[in-house]
Amino acid sequence: MKYPRLLLRLLLLSLPAVLVLAAADDLPAHLPGCPSTCGNVDIPYPFGIGDQCAIHSGFNITCAPVNGTERPYKGAFEVTKISVPDAKAWMKMGISWRCYGQTDTRNMREYSLWQNFTNTHFRFSQDDNKIFVIGCNTTGYMTTLSYVLGCYSTCSREPPTNGSCSGAGCCKVDLPKDQVYLRAFFNEYYNTSTGCSYIIVMEEKEFSYSTTYSYSTNFWNAYKGQVPVVMDWIIRRRTCEASKKNTSSYACVSNNSECVDASDTNGRAAYRCKCQDGYQGNPYIKGGCTDIDECLHQDTTDSCAHRGGTCLNTQGNFPCLCPQGKQMINDKCISNQKSSSWVMPVVGASVGLVVLVVTITCAYLIQERRKLQHIKQRYFQQHGGMLLFEEIKSHQGIAFKIFSEAELQEATDKFNERGVLGHGGHGTVYKGLLAGNVEVAVKRCMSIDEQHKKEFGKEMLILSQINHKNIVKLFGCCLEVEVPMLVYEFIPNGTLFQLIHGNHGRQISLATRMQIAHQSAEALAYLHSWASPPILHGDVKSSNILIDRDYTAKVSDFGASILAPTDESQFVTIVQGTCGYLDPEYMQTCQLTNKSDVYSFGVVLLELLTRKKPFNLDGPEHEKSLALRFISVTKEDKLEEILDDQIMNDENMEVLEEVAELAKQCLEMSGVNRPSMREVSKRLHRLRKEMQHPWAQQNPEEMQHPIHRRILHRPTI
Structure with missing residues (x-):
């Protein structure tokens, strides 16, 4: 079978490119003079072992001998695989565990860990990983920078089965997107397992549950104390558009490569590189993206042969060429007759084909519009x-x-x-x-x-x-x-969180803070006591309290709340809320109550008193939780150490101590010991009146309240 001269010229002209690509196939995936492997793991650029071998310090890999075998490490984590096309790295990470004695459940040992990739180029892959909690009657959860994620596994409702992780002996939770910080916790009051319990973040496809895991150390032994975790990575923190302007640091250096915009955990711009469609290889090395020879694949050659042609590889693509005397018509190689007798039928068929295509397209669009309308109608009815x-x-x-x-x-x-x-x-x-x-x-x-x-x-x-x-x-x-x-x-002036934690140095008087606290309590008391049926907010926090132009507080985001439960159907297996505000009793029982809102409001009161955030990852261990630190200083009678300097003076101390006492009652571990939001609102209202008219005659009934007695009998200094 002979090709026309034009085809032969095309083949001759493409020969140098083919030779160049053949040479490009041999290009290394690492920099010259740098190790390409550590043990049996490939280390492709932009990663590197040793000085000047990685694109920057964020991708340095340490190759260390372990038991006579070299293994790659990124920080403290062993790296088992790196994929440049997928921008993923597989690492081994530790297991959080708690084990009880076989005869005495008081004989308990545990080890809880956290992984922190803040300010690195890595984050936990949302698509590949899950959080698993293993054990009988085990509540486990992990905190991220913004979330608390956990679940409850039990062996009492239904017996566990091998391979299944559906709440019986094992439960799992999805990871939020772009997380760099995970810390594991066992619930102190709700674990009654007599064997071992585990909390892990792990690649989902590598996990398979065994019924022996909950009663022994078999899970630890099966994975030798470390589980595989998939990490996504970005190359630099800036947009593709901004990176291309700085040619000295732009990472996508290969021809036929392209930049892909991404984001880091703080929502800031970032990017990585990939080869264009039709190319494969390493986009971070010059000449690293090489053409994919589709004609080497049997499916491609069979497809061309079925159409009567021959596959010819070109840069980034491939055509199916017809033999001499034929041309591709309607995806088939058809004889090219010299007679003009074929012209009119072909023209007529082409016009008919165009009309048919237009008709089918219009019908398809009408059908899709009807389908979309039907879906919208179904959703409308489904949501009542x-x-x-x-x-x-x-x-x-x-x-x-x-x-x-x-x-x-x-x-x-x-x-x-x-x-x-x-x-x-x-x-x-x-x-x-x-x-x-x-x-x-x-x-x-x-x-x-x-x-x-x-x-x-x-x-x-x-x-x-x-x-x-x-x-x-x-x-x-x-x-x-x-x-x-x-x-x-729409409320224009932002949230209470922005008002008290923003870096603007704004002075906020005690009167303003008391107004915001009282009005917020009034709103929650209304939802709990006067709405019919009562409504539980479920996510009380300073960022859900909006501030109007005259500092009027408006509670928001109650559309995601629930109506007060009338039976045990509101029991949930996944605890949801915001780290620092979560009611510990809700975390134990998985049942939201009006006293859960009271606990969260107590944390808001602490924010107003201290101007500190409810959860501080950067602080010392004993200062991470604002609620725990507050309880600690009140026990030691050192309240002044935590109060905001802007409002702490001799005139305000009595009111501040009363508000602190109220916050302490809101933060009681047991919900029955906490006041109702109605009581909280009344007490804040009374304190505001006393601030405005300290000489006003007290209500005799209110004088019986313990707080009033403490004010009246306070010794003078």
Whole structure:
């Protein structure tokens, strides 16, 4: 079979490129003079062993002898595999364990660890890893920089089975995206296992549960004390656009490579490199991305042969060439007849084909639009939209609207990232502008459980009727999407967290702090005691308290809350909340109550008193938790050590001590010993009145309260 002269010229012209590519295939994946392996592990560039062998210090690898065999380490972690195309590294990491004596459960030993990759170029892969808790009657959890993630495994409800990790002897939790810090904890009060319990973060496909793991050290022995973990990595912390301008440090140096924008754990810009489609190799080395010869693959050659042609490899692609006298028509090699008799039929067929394609495309688009409308309708009904719509019609005067997805897309400029007001554990909030220039906050929730799906319409109707000056008004919702969206009034002056922790040096008087505390307590007391049915907030924290122009506090984000439970159906296996504010009793029982909100509010009171964050990773061990540090200093009668200097003076000390005492009661370990939000609100109201009129006659009934007796009988100094 002979090819035309043009094809022969093409082959001759492509021969030098083929020779260059053949040479490129032999290019090393590491820098000249640098070791390419450590033991039996390949160390590709940008990683390197020794000085000047890595792209920068963040990718230095140490090759150390262990039991006579060299092994690569990144810091304290053994590296078992590195993938440049996937930007992943496999490492071995430790196991957190707790073991009890076989005859005496008081004979307990444990080891808890944490992994901290802050300020490195690595983060835990969300796609590959899971958090596993192994053991009978074991509650385990891990803290990240922003979340508390955990679950409860039990052997009493159903017997464990090999290979399965579904809550019986083993449970697992998804990792949030871009995490660099994980610390393991066993629940101090809810573990009753008589064998061993474990908490690990591990590559999911490498884990297989055995029923022997919960009663012995078999799990530790099976993995020899270390489990495989997959880490994603970025090459540098800046955008692709900014990196390309600095040619001296730009990492994507190979021809046919491209830059991929990413982000680090703090949401800052970052990037990595990859070879373009049709190429493979190492984009961090000059000439590292080489052409993929698709014609070497049997599937490609068979596909060309089926069409009557021959595969010819070209740079980044491959054509199927027809033999002389034929041309590719409708994906087949067809004889090229000289007679003009074929022209009209071919033209007619081409026109017909175009008409057919246009007709099919239009029909497809109409069908897809109908399918999308059907999906939106299904979501609307699934979330109780018809019930909510009928209820709104029957209740005159309810200012609540069911928005369409298109309305909220237009209001938020298609949920533009520039309009993001904040990120939370339940979703992202965007600023929006409705028709009539009405400013709103639109919350896109990340997920919703099955129980909430069934009750969503009814709960929205209840939440829409909440009318309190210190609660952010819920304007409406969108139900025609998989996870409903909520529309709130827009509060312009940010959150309480920003007010007290922002680096602006602003003076905040005690009167202002007391006003914010009292108004926030009023709002929570309303939700607990006057809403019908009562509503549990579930995520009370300073970033969920918004501040208006006159420092009026408005509690927000209660749309992700739950109605007060009437039975044990609210028992959950995964504890959710914000690190530093979580009620320890909720973590033990997995059951949210109104006293859980009281505990979290106690932490907010501490923030107002101390101007310190509820959880400080950078502090000493005994100062990481604000609540624990507060309890410690009050026991030692050293309250002054933790109070904010701006408000600590002789005139304020009595009020500060009373508020501190109230916070201490809110932080009681047992919920029954905590006051209700209604009591908290009354006591803050009384303290504000005393600050305004310290000489005012006290209510005789209030005088009987222990706090009042302490004020009246305080010895003079």
